Amino acid sequence: MRLSKSAASLAALTLLLSLTACTATGGADDASVGTGASAGLGAEADALLASYDIQAPASATELIDQLQAQPLAERPDGLMASVRVDELLLSSGDGEVSLPLPEDEFRLSIAPYLTDTHECFYHSLTTCVGELGNTDLHVTITDDANAQVLVDSDITTFENGFFDVTLPTGLDITVIIDDGERSVELPLGTRAEDPTCVTTAQLS
Incomplete structure:
Protein backbone atom coordinates (compact mmCIF):
# COMPACT_ATOMS: atom_id res chain seq x y z
CA MET A 1 0.00 0.00 0.00
CA ARG A 2 1.57 3.31 -1.09
CA LEU A 3 0.20 6.77 -0.37
CA SER A 4 1.03 9.68 -2.66
CA LYS A 5 3.35 12.32 -1.21
CA SER A 6 0.74 15.02 -1.84
CA ALA A 7 -1.91 13.06 0.06
CA ALA A 8 0.50 12.41 2.90
CA SER A 9 1.45 16.09 3.11
CA LEU A 10 -2.21 17.20 3.10
CA ALA A 11 -3.05 14.73 5.86
CA ALA A 12 -0.09 15.90 7.92
CA LEU A 13 -1.07 19.57 7.58
CA THR A 14 -4.68 18.78 8.53
CA LEU A 15 -3.61 16.93 11.65
CA LEU A 16 -1.17 19.69 12.61
CA LEU A 17 -4.06 22.12 13.00
CA SER A 18 -5.70 20.00 15.67
CA LEU A 19 -3.09 17.73 17.24
CA THR A 20 -0.01 18.28 19.33
CA ALA A 21 0.39 14.73 20.61
CA CYS A 22 -1.50 11.49 20.27
CA THR A 23 -3.67 10.06 23.01
CA ALA A 24 -3.89 6.45 24.04
CA THR A 25 -6.47 4.27 22.28
CA GLY A 26 -5.62 1.01 22.47
CA GLY A 27 12.08 -3.89 24.71
CA ALA A 28 13.01 -2.58 21.28
CA ASP A 29 15.82 -1.86 18.88
CA ASP A 30 16.43 1.78 17.82
CA ALA A 31 17.65 1.85 14.23
CA SER A 32 19.42 5.20 14.10
CA VAL A 33 21.49 7.46 11.92
CA GLY A 34 23.35 10.26 13.70
CA THR A 35 24.61 11.17 17.17
CA GLY A 36 23.10 12.21 20.50
CA ALA A 37 22.21 15.56 22.03
CA SER A 38 24.36 17.70 24.27
CA ALA A 39 24.50 16.71 27.92
CA GLY A 40 22.46 18.27 30.71
CA LEU A 41 18.72 18.73 31.19
CA GLY A 42 18.79 21.62 33.65
CA ALA A 43 17.43 22.11 37.16
CA GLU A 44 13.81 22.72 36.09
CA ALA A 45 13.60 19.55 34.01
CA ASP A 46 15.43 17.52 36.65
CA ALA A 47 12.99 18.68 39.32
CA LEU A 48 9.96 17.93 37.15
CA LEU A 49 11.20 14.42 36.43
CA ALA A 50 12.14 13.87 40.07
CA SER A 51 8.53 14.58 41.06
CA TYR A 52 7.64 11.44 39.08
CA ASP A 53 10.54 9.43 40.52
CA ILE A 54 12.38 9.57 37.19
CA GLN A 55 16.12 10.05 37.34
CA ALA A 56 17.12 12.56 34.67
CA PRO A 57 19.59 11.22 32.09
CA ALA A 58 22.36 13.26 30.51
CA SER A 59 20.46 14.40 27.41
CA ALA A 60 17.01 14.88 25.93
CA THR A 61 17.59 12.09 23.41
CA GLU A 62 18.45 9.70 26.24
CA LEU A 63 15.24 10.73 28.01
CA ILE A 64 13.26 9.95 24.86
CA ASP A 65 14.86 6.50 24.74
CA GLN A 66 14.12 5.96 28.43
CA LEU A 67 10.45 6.97 28.29
CA GLN A 68 9.78 5.22 24.98
CA ALA A 69 11.04 1.90 26.34
CA GLN A 70 9.14 2.21 29.63
CA PRO A 71 6.58 -0.56 30.26
CA LEU A 72 3.01 0.71 29.95
CA ALA A 73 2.22 -0.18 33.56
CA GLU A 74 5.07 2.07 34.72
CA ARG A 75 4.14 5.16 32.72
CA PRO A 76 4.03 8.27 34.93
CA ASP A 77 0.44 9.44 35.33
CA GLY A 78 0.16 13.18 34.68
CA LEU A 79 3.48 13.71 32.90
CA MET A 80 3.32 14.69 29.24
CA ALA A 81 6.41 14.30 27.06
CA SER A 82 5.84 15.47 23.48
CA PRO A 100 16.34 21.22 22.72
CA LEU A 101 17.05 18.35 20.36
CA PRO A 102 19.95 18.21 17.87
CA GLU A 103 19.26 20.52 14.91
CA ASP A 104 20.49 18.04 12.31
CA GLU A 105 18.45 15.07 13.57
CA PHE A 106 14.81 14.08 13.16
CA ARG A 107 13.31 11.65 15.65
CA LEU A 108 10.53 9.60 14.03
CA SER A 109 8.21 7.21 15.88
CA GLY A 133 3.51 -4.07 20.87
CA ASN A 134 6.58 -6.32 21.07
CA THR A 135 6.28 -7.25 17.39
CA ASP A 136 9.19 -8.25 15.14
CA LEU A 137 9.46 -6.28 11.89
CA HIS A 138 11.91 -5.47 9.12
CA VAL A 139 12.29 -1.77 8.33
CA THR A 140 13.89 -0.21 5.27
CA ILE A 141 14.19 3.57 4.88
CA THR A 142 15.53 5.17 1.69
CA ASP A 143 16.45 8.76 0.88
CA ASP A 144 14.32 9.59 -2.18
CA ALA A 145 16.82 12.11 -3.55
CA ASN A 146 19.67 9.65 -4.11
CA ALA A 147 18.23 6.19 -3.31
CA GLN A 148 20.63 5.89 -0.34
CA VAL A 149 19.48 3.28 2.15
CA LEU A 150 19.46 4.93 5.58
CA VAL A 151 18.01 2.03 7.57
CA ASP A 152 17.79 -1.68 6.74
CA SER A 153 17.19 -3.45 10.05
CA ASP A 154 15.20 -6.07 11.91
CA ILE A 155 13.53 -4.32 14.83
CA THR A 156 11.07 -5.12 17.61
CA THR A 157 8.43 -2.59 18.57
CA PHE A 158 8.31 -1.28 22.11
CA GLU A 159 5.50 -2.39 24.40
CA ASN A 160 3.65 0.76 23.34
CA GLY A 161 3.54 -0.48 19.72
CA PHE A 162 6.05 2.03 18.31
CA PHE A 163 9.56 1.81 16.96
CA ASP A 164 11.96 4.76 16.61
CA VAL A 165 14.43 5.89 13.99
CA THR A 166 16.72 8.91 14.11
CA LEU A 167 17.36 10.41 10.68
CA PRO A 168 18.99 13.45 9.10
CA THR A 169 16.70 16.45 8.71
CA GLY A 170 15.52 17.91 5.41
CA LEU A 171 14.76 14.68 3.55
CA ASP A 172 11.97 13.05 1.60
CA ILE A 173 12.05 9.37 2.51
CA THR A 174 10.33 6.10 1.69
CA VAL A 175 9.67 3.75 4.60
CA ILE A 176 8.90 0.06 4.00
CA ILE A 177 7.76 -2.06 6.96
CA ASP A 178 7.40 -5.85 6.65
CA ASP A 179 6.25 -8.38 9.26
CA GLY A 180 7.04 -11.41 7.08
CA GLU A 181 3.48 -11.75 5.79
CA ARG A 182 2.28 -8.18 5.26
CA SER A 183 3.93 -4.91 4.40
CA VAL A 184 3.33 -1.19 3.98
CA GLU A 185 5.19 1.52 2.05
CA LEU A 186 4.96 5.13 3.21
CA PRO A 187 6.24 8.40 1.75
CA LEU A 188 7.39 10.56 4.66
CA GLY A 189 9.64 13.54 5.38
CA THR A 190 12.06 14.85 7.99
CA ARG A 191 11.40 18.59 7.78
CA ALA A 192 10.02 21.11 10.27
CA GLU A 193 6.46 20.64 8.97
CA ASP A 194 6.55 16.83 9.13
CA PRO A 195 5.08 14.69 11.91
CA THR A 196 7.24 12.97 14.50
CA CYS A 197 4.47 10.41 15.05
CA VAL A 198 3.19 8.17 12.24
CA THR A 199 0.16 5.96 12.91
CA THR A 200 -0.98 5.46 9.28
CA ALA A 201 1.24 2.42 8.58
CA GLN A 202 -1.37 -0.30 8.00
CA LEU A 203 0.17 -3.65 7.18
CA SER A 204 -1.70 -5.47 4.43
Missing part, protein backbone atom coordinates in the same frame (compact mmCIF):
# COMPACT_ATOMS: atom_id res chain seq x y z
CA VAL A 83 8.50 14.93 20.81
CA ARG A 84 8.63 17.90 18.44
CA VAL A 85 11.02 18.35 15.51
CA ASP A 86 13.49 20.51 17.45
CA GLU A 87 12.53 20.02 21.10
CA LEU A 88 11.14 17.67 23.71
CA LEU A 89 8.33 19.33 25.68
CA LEU A 90 7.78 18.14 29.24
CA SER A 91 4.66 19.31 31.03
CA SER A 92 2.75 18.62 34.21
CA GLY A 93 -0.17 20.72 35.34
CA ASP A 94 0.69 24.36 34.58
CA GLY A 95 4.44 23.77 34.25
CA GLU A 96 6.24 23.19 30.94
CA VAL A 97 9.92 22.65 30.15
CA SER A 98 11.45 22.69 26.66
CA LEU A 99 14.54 20.58 26.03
CA ILE A 110 6.07 4.81 13.84
CA ALA A 111 3.28 2.50 15.04
CA PRO A 112 2.36 -0.09 12.39
CA TYR A 113 -1.10 -1.61 12.75
CA LEU A 114 -3.50 -4.18 11.34
CA THR A 115 -6.95 -2.93 12.38
CA ASP A 116 -6.76 -0.35 15.19
CA THR A 117 -4.92 2.98 15.19
CA HIS A 118 -5.32 6.58 16.34
CA GLU A 119 -4.54 10.05 15.00
CA CYS A 120 -1.23 11.60 15.93
CA PHE A 121 1.19 14.30 14.78
CA TYR A 122 3.69 14.87 17.62
CA HIS A 123 4.59 11.67 19.42
CA SER A 124 3.68 11.50 23.10
CA LEU A 125 6.07 9.30 25.02
CA THR A 126 3.67 8.94 27.95
CA THR A 127 0.25 8.46 26.29
CA CYS A 128 0.64 7.06 22.76
CA VAL A 129 -0.24 3.37 22.38
CA GLY A 130 -0.14 1.41 19.12
CA GLU A 131 -1.69 -1.93 18.30
CA LEU A 132 1.40 -4.07 17.73
Whole structure:
Protein backbone atom coordinates (compact mmCIF):
# COMPACT_ATOMS: atom_id res chain seq x y z
CA MET A 1 0.00 0.00 0.00
CA ARG A 2 1.57 3.31 -1.09
CA LEU A 3 0.20 6.77 -0.37
CA SER A 4 1.03 9.68 -2.66
CA LYS A 5 3.35 12.32 -1.21
CA SER A 6 0.74 15.02 -1.84
CA ALA A 7 -1.91 13.06 0.06
CA ALA A 8 0.50 12.41 2.90
CA SER A 9 1.45 16.09 3.11
CA LEU A 10 -2.21 17.20 3.10
CA ALA A 11 -3.05 14.73 5.86
CA ALA A 12 -0.09 15.90 7.92
CA LEU A 13 -1.07 19.57 7.58
CA THR A 14 -4.68 18.78 8.53
CA LEU A 15 -3.61 16.93 11.65
CA LEU A 16 -1.17 19.69 12.61
CA LEU A 17 -4.06 22.12 13.00
CA SER A 18 -5.70 20.00 15.67
CA LEU A 19 -3.09 17.73 17.24
CA THR A 20 -0.01 18.28 19.33
CA ALA A 21 0.39 14.73 20.61
CA CYS A 22 -1.50 11.49 20.27
CA THR A 23 -3.67 10.06 23.01
CA ALA A 24 -3.89 6.45 24.04
CA THR A 25 -6.47 4.27 22.28
CA GLY A 26 -5.62 1.01 22.47
CA GLY A 27 12.08 -3.89 24.71
CA ALA A 28 13.01 -2.58 21.28
CA ASP A 29 15.82 -1.86 18.88
CA ASP A 30 16.43 1.78 17.82
CA ALA A 31 17.65 1.85 14.23
CA SER A 32 19.42 5.20 14.10
CA VAL A 33 21.49 7.46 11.92
CA GLY A 34 23.35 10.26 13.70
CA THR A 35 24.61 11.17 17.17
CA GLY A 36 23.10 12.21 20.50
CA ALA A 37 22.21 15.56 22.03
CA SER A 38 24.36 17.70 24.27
CA ALA A 39 24.50 16.71 27.92
CA GLY A 40 22.46 18.27 30.71
CA LEU A 41 18.72 18.73 31.19
CA GLY A 42 18.79 21.62 33.65
CA ALA A 43 17.43 22.11 37.16
CA GLU A 44 13.81 22.72 36.09
CA ALA A 45 13.60 19.55 34.01
CA ASP A 46 15.43 17.52 36.65
CA ALA A 47 12.99 18.68 39.32
CA LEU A 48 9.96 17.93 37.15
CA LEU A 49 11.20 14.42 36.43
CA ALA A 50 12.14 13.87 40.07
CA SER A 51 8.53 14.58 41.06
CA TYR A 52 7.64 11.44 39.08
CA ASP A 53 10.54 9.43 40.52
CA ILE A 54 12.38 9.57 37.19
CA GLN A 55 16.12 10.05 37.34
CA ALA A 56 17.12 12.56 34.67
CA PRO A 57 19.59 11.22 32.09
CA ALA A 58 22.36 13.26 30.51
CA SER A 59 20.46 14.40 27.41
CA ALA A 60 17.01 14.88 25.93
CA THR A 61 17.59 12.09 23.41
CA GLU A 62 18.45 9.70 26.24
CA LEU A 63 15.24 10.73 28.01
CA ILE A 64 13.26 9.95 24.86
CA ASP A 65 14.86 6.50 24.74
CA GLN A 66 14.12 5.96 28.43
CA LEU A 67 10.45 6.97 28.29
CA GLN A 68 9.78 5.22 24.98
CA ALA A 69 11.04 1.90 26.34
CA GLN A 70 9.14 2.21 29.63
CA PRO A 71 6.58 -0.56 30.26
CA LEU A 72 3.01 0.71 29.95
CA ALA A 73 2.22 -0.18 33.56
CA GLU A 74 5.07 2.07 34.72
CA ARG A 75 4.14 5.16 32.72
CA PRO A 76 4.03 8.27 34.93
CA ASP A 77 0.44 9.44 35.33
CA GLY A 78 0.16 13.18 34.68
CA LEU A 79 3.48 13.71 32.90
CA MET A 80 3.32 14.69 29.24
CA ALA A 81 6.41 14.30 27.06
CA SER A 82 5.84 15.47 23.48
CA VAL A 83 8.50 14.93 20.81
CA ARG A 84 8.63 17.90 18.44
CA VAL A 85 11.02 18.35 15.51
CA ASP A 86 13.49 20.51 17.45
CA GLU A 87 12.53 20.02 21.10
CA LEU A 88 11.14 17.67 23.71
CA LEU A 89 8.33 19.33 25.68
CA LEU A 90 7.78 18.14 29.24
CA SER A 91 4.66 19.31 31.03
CA SER A 92 2.75 18.62 34.21
CA GLY A 93 -0.17 20.72 35.34
CA ASP A 94 0.69 24.36 34.58
CA GLY A 95 4.44 23.77 34.25
CA GLU A 96 6.24 23.19 30.94
CA VAL A 97 9.92 22.65 30.15
CA SER A 98 11.45 22.69 26.66
CA LEU A 99 14.54 20.58 26.03
CA PRO A 100 16.34 21.22 22.72
CA LEU A 101 17.05 18.35 20.36
CA PRO A 102 19.95 18.21 17.87
CA GLU A 103 19.26 20.52 14.91
CA ASP A 104 20.49 18.04 12.31
CA GLU A 105 18.45 15.07 13.57
CA PHE A 106 14.81 14.08 13.16
CA ARG A 107 13.31 11.65 15.65
CA LEU A 108 10.53 9.60 14.03
CA SER A 109 8.21 7.21 15.88
CA ILE A 110 6.07 4.81 13.84
CA ALA A 111 3.28 2.50 15.04
CA PRO A 112 2.36 -0.09 12.39
CA TYR A 113 -1.10 -1.61 12.75
CA LEU A 114 -3.50 -4.18 11.34
CA THR A 115 -6.95 -2.93 12.38
CA ASP A 116 -6.76 -0.35 15.19
CA THR A 117 -4.92 2.98 15.19
CA HIS A 118 -5.32 6.58 16.34
CA GLU A 119 -4.54 10.05 15.00
CA CYS A 120 -1.23 11.60 15.93
CA PHE A 121 1.19 14.30 14.78
CA TYR A 122 3.69 14.87 17.62
CA HIS A 123 4.59 11.67 19.42
CA SER A 124 3.68 11.50 23.10
CA LEU A 125 6.07 9.30 25.02
CA THR A 126 3.67 8.94 27.95
CA THR A 127 0.25 8.46 26.29
CA CYS A 128 0.64 7.06 22.76
CA VAL A 129 -0.24 3.37 22.38
CA GLY A 130 -0.14 1.41 19.12
CA GLU A 131 -1.69 -1.93 18.30
CA LEU A 132 1.40 -4.07 17.73
CA GLY A 133 3.51 -4.07 20.87
CA ASN A 134 6.58 -6.32 21.07
CA THR A 135 6.28 -7.25 17.39
CA ASP A 136 9.19 -8.25 15.14
CA LEU A 137 9.46 -6.28 11.89
CA HIS A 138 11.91 -5.47 9.12
CA VAL A 139 12.29 -1.77 8.33
CA THR A 140 13.89 -0.21 5.27
CA ILE A 141 14.19 3.57 4.88
CA THR A 142 15.53 5.17 1.69
CA ASP A 143 16.45 8.76 0.88
CA ASP A 144 14.32 9.59 -2.18
CA ALA A 145 16.82 12.11 -3.55
CA ASN A 146 19.67 9.65 -4.11
CA ALA A 147 18.23 6.19 -3.31
CA GLN A 148 20.63 5.89 -0.34
CA VAL A 149 19.48 3.28 2.15
CA LEU A 150 19.46 4.93 5.58
CA VAL A 151 18.01 2.03 7.57
CA ASP A 152 17.79 -1.68 6.74
CA SER A 153 17.19 -3.45 10.05
CA ASP A 154 15.20 -6.07 11.91
CA ILE A 155 13.53 -4.32 14.83
CA THR A 156 11.07 -5.12 17.61
CA THR A 157 8.43 -2.59 18.57
CA PHE A 158 8.31 -1.28 22.11
CA GLU A 159 5.50 -2.39 24.40
CA ASN A 160 3.65 0.76 23.34
CA GLY A 161 3.54 -0.48 19.72
CA PHE A 162 6.05 2.03 18.31
CA PHE A 163 9.56 1.81 16.96
CA ASP A 164 11.96 4.76 16.61
CA VAL A 165 14.43 5.89 13.99
CA THR A 166 16.72 8.91 14.11
CA LEU A 167 17.36 10.41 10.68
CA PRO A 168 18.99 13.45 9.10
CA THR A 169 16.70 16.45 8.71
CA GLY A 170 15.52 17.91 5.41
CA LEU A 171 14.76 14.68 3.55
CA ASP A 172 11.97 13.05 1.60
CA ILE A 173 12.05 9.37 2.51
CA THR A 174 10.33 6.10 1.69
CA VAL A 175 9.67 3.75 4.60
CA ILE A 176 8.90 0.06 4.00
CA ILE A 177 7.76 -2.06 6.96
CA ASP A 178 7.40 -5.85 6.65
CA ASP A 179 6.25 -8.38 9.26
CA GLY A 180 7.04 -11.41 7.08
CA GLU A 181 3.48 -11.75 5.79
CA ARG A 182 2.28 -8.18 5.26
CA SER A 183 3.93 -4.91 4.40
CA VAL A 184 3.33 -1.19 3.98
CA GLU A 185 5.19 1.52 2.05
CA LEU A 186 4.96 5.13 3.21
CA PRO A 187 6.24 8.40 1.75
CA LEU A 188 7.39 10.56 4.66
CA GLY A 189 9.64 13.54 5.38
CA THR A 190 12.06 14.85 7.99
CA ARG A 191 11.40 18.59 7.78
CA ALA A 192 10.02 21.11 10.27
CA GLU A 193 6.46 20.64 8.97
CA ASP A 194 6.55 16.83 9.13
CA PRO A 195 5.08 14.69 11.91
CA THR A 196 7.24 12.97 14.50
CA CYS A 197 4.47 10.41 15.05
CA VAL A 198 3.19 8.17 12.24
CA THR A 199 0.16 5.96 12.91
CA THR A 200 -0.98 5.46 9.28
CA ALA A 201 1.24 2.42 8.58
CA GLN A 202 -1.37 -0.30 8.00
CA LEU A 203 0.17 -3.65 7.18
CA SER A 204 -1.70 -5.47 4.43
